[in-house]
Amino acid sequence: MPIRITASTAQVEHGVTLVGESGEVLRQIVGRVGGVSALVAGISESAERQSAMLAEVAATVSELDRMTQQNAAMVEESTAASRTLASVAQQLSGQMQRFTIGQGTRPAAIAAPPVHRPAPKAAPLPVSGNLALKPAPDSDWAEF
Numbered sequence: 001m002p003i004r005i006t007a008s009t010a011q012v013e014h015g016v017t018l019v020g021e022s023g024e025v026l027r028q029i030v031g032r033v034g035g036v037s038a039l040v041a042g043i044s045e046s047a048e049r050q051s052a053m054l055a056e057v058a059a060t061v062s063e064l065d066r067m068t069q070q071n072a073a074m075v076e077e078s079t080a081a082s083r084t085l086a087s088v089a090q091q092l093s094g095q096m097q098r099f100t101i102g103q104g105t106r107p108a109a110i111a112a113p114p115v116h117r118p119a120p121k122a123a124p125l126p127v128s129g130n131l132a133l134k135p136a137p138d139s140d141w142a143e144f
Helices: 002-096
Strands: none
């Protein structure tokens, strides 16, 4: 019987060693699962940030599109106004050609609007020394 006990003891010791190794491998697996979980959380955060940035880019592109459409509308309005102005100028030119100048007749002079000219500036007052005014030569104040 002692041989069986010795063999059983050896097998139990071998089983204990295998259980210990299994525990260590399981700890490593848990550690690596934790690492993978942290990586997945980081990826999730990055994806959320990218999603927010893409939403901002989409909003900016939408605003640019709106401004481009407004600019196109203004260009169309400017083009229409230019065409109208060209048409009016052409009509005015046609009406001006009906008038004849010369050949013994003088057209009535059109009064030009008055030209606004600023009043001339007065000469600066003469000063001397302590900035007192210099009296005019024929003033009554000369006797002071």
